Amino acid sequence: MTGATHGIPLPRRRSGRERIIGLGLTYLAAVLLALFILVPIYLIAVAAFTPRADAFTYPRSVIPTAVSTETILFFLNASGVIDSFWRSVWVALITLGMSLAIGAPAGYAIARYAFRGRQAYRLVILSTRAFPIVILAIPLAVTYRVWNIDDTIIGVAFMHTALALPFTVLITSSVFVSVPRELEEAAQTLGCNPLQAFIRVSLPLALPGLAAAAIFTWVLSWNDVFAAVILTLRNPTLPAKILTALTQSPIYYQFAAGFVMLIPSIIVIFVIRRYLLGLWGRVVK
């Protein structure tokens, strides 16, 4: 490896010292970016665990002086908060159930079968992403009044399913693609019908991936505020409740609210951390 081969000039390779400096700089950048993400989460946690009486002391200490759950309990006991909390949990669970029940069969079909219209269907699903899906809430609110499901859990869940479905189809198809089709065929030669082969062989293998997709669907629904605030009035989900209370609520109520909304998100991302790249990365492919 000396001089120029094929007329291409070969400059020197980077020296060991340059490499170590480069590595050091990479670590430095990695730490700074991590702090940018983590410090605000730490700060809202400190704010949420500060007693209400201390909420307006200034300047505040970054290291918590008095830790107390008083502010969080005040928020949870505020009128309507617990009800809207459970509503949010239910909406998210129904969304998860519906989008898996409707989306997973489609995902399986495009993963396993070669059929006319497969490419067209994929294109339809992919193109839904070119639309701002949350704005569907405005025409749906009009339709829901006709159907008598305005201001209901199921109405919000339908909307959230529309939000999550394209994602569920693409994810589940990538999950099923990764389960070897030969295993299913082997089960069929051993006497299973296609349905049995699917339930006994493919489904158990696909389960972890499906679970990760389901959990992410849950968080999509848990996080939505725009559609929920449009589709509900007297029965808001948690984010809708917090948003409408924002202007007349004291600042410590907001901090506790922000923290309570944040916790499930952090847990969910932790639980599905191994699948993150598979979940989102493959959506592109």
Added chain:
Amino acid sequence: MKSRLGWAPYALLVPSLAFLVVFFATPMVQAFTLAFQDPDGAFSMASVERMLRDASFRNALVTTLALVVLVIPIQFALAMAMALIINARLRGQGMWLYIYALPLGISELAAGIVWVSIFTQTGWLNSILEGLGIIDRPITWQSAETPLLLIMCVVIAEAWRATSIIMIILVAGLQSIPREYLEAADVYGATTWQRIRRVVLPMLRPSLQVALILRTILAFQVFATVIAIAGSGLDVLAGEAQRWATDIDNDHVAAAYAGLILVLSLVSTVLFLVLLPTREEHQA
């Protein structure tokens, strides 16, 4: 077997298609029919004109576009840095990915409130600056009087919240680049910057295009972060749509705003497809 069960894939697709027709395609069309109706249901330009003449319309449009233009380059720079760091395979690779991906699950509203705790008058930023002796009395960051400062607060909160999704797409794209390419560049003495410009960026084009389209569409819908941080100090398109739908109870003008967001999203998608063509166009 394939011939015997030729109908099977179609049967599996039907529920999802039916659902998308009822809850996706129909409301999309309806957004436009609503926008071009007067409150009695007759065809009319009245609702669209009312939106255009509304006092907040210009501000909402300008602020939304400004946020898109300001946030997206920052997010791409941050996401690219994060993705390259993860691809550099430092110690604890999984941990870095988890930390950078954390905001992926955080809602707009929660993120907005997190940054309120930082920017509010008695909040963390002023406390830290005063603790360091940089300021001697609290600065008002979030005031309608200083819209530029207010926009910067929202930009920072959005950069914090919504960079992860781009990062994940870019990491997946980076991993599909054969390592030999980078090694070859290394052998020929390319600097890190040259490797990024000449090898990584061109190969990452399809991922960049997808991330750009996805992120831009989401940015046009920016809503709760703005409400949490700016209150009524900043107007955005989605916020106006919500105000007309719930506070003023006029679905037609709200639908006009929704239709405008839809048109802006489609125009930006087409622009990115034309301006950043990739060889595997149909995969995007």
